[in-house]
Amino acid sequence: MARKILMLVGDYVEDYEAMVPFQALMMVGYTVHAVCPGKKAGDKVRTAVHDFEGDQTYSEKPGHNFTLNATFEEIDPAQYDGLVIPGGRAPEYIRLNPRVLEIVRHFAENNKPIAAICHGIQVLTAAGVLKGRACTAYPAVGPDVAEAGGTYVEVPVDKAFVDGNIVTAPAWPAHPEWLAKFLSLLGTTINHNR
Structure with missing residues (x-):
């Protein structure tokens, strides 16, 4: 059975941060379900x-x-085997949905891989899963990380940061490293046989 990834989005999600991981993860064989509170397939x-x-x-x-x-x-x-939370403006309001927070806590408590990028980290802070953890984010979200009991780590915009089962990145220029680290957390390897 194909492994499954859940992606939490909302209106005005960042385009690249939703489209690119959605397509890339399907390309390597994952079933990816993109969902939004209050909306259906x-x-x-x-x-x-x-x-x-x-x-x-x-x-x-x-x-x-x-x-x-x-x-x-x-x-x-x-x-689901993993969770993806893109950035944009959606995280600031989907984090107000109690079920969104329950879903995030499920992945955190069961040590399942979580990939959050840019403002997507706002959902992690609201879910209370960053206490004692380190992550990166869009710099304007750094104070949210600290307020949630986490440590904000500044990295270049094209880099990603891993702490346990959580991989984070500041913005979409980090896609190559962020997605590679997420695949590694999922236990996926890419074979480059010629």
């Missing part, structure tokens, strides 16, 4: 593209409509 969430153009913070542009392929109310976290 076939519904869409709007995405936003965040870019780094030399301003004091990222810029935001309209992204794509991302189609959900599973229904939030029907998922059972026990059926």
Whole structure:
């Protein structure tokens, strides 16, 4: 049976941080279910593209409509091997949903791999799973990590950081390293035979 990954998204999730891992994880053989509180399979969430153009913070542009392929109310976290939480603006409000927090705690308490990127770390802080842990995030989320009892680690925007079963990254430029480290936590190896 194919291994399964759960992805928690919402409207204005960061486009690359949802689309790229969704497609990349399927490419290497995972079943990936993208869900959003209050929405069902076939519904869409709007995405936003965040870019780094030399301003004091990222810029935001309209992204794509991302189609959900599973229904939030029907998922059972026990059926999944790993969790992905993209960034964007969605984390700031999906973390207000008690079931989202229960799902995150399930993965943390069962030592299942969790990959969170950028503002996705806000969901981890709200779930209370970073106490005594270290992670990275978009720098503006660093104070949230500290307030949640974690240690914020500053890394370059194209790097990722692992603490136990949690891999985090500051933003989408880290995809190659972030996804590679997540695959490693999942026990997946890529064979480069020629």
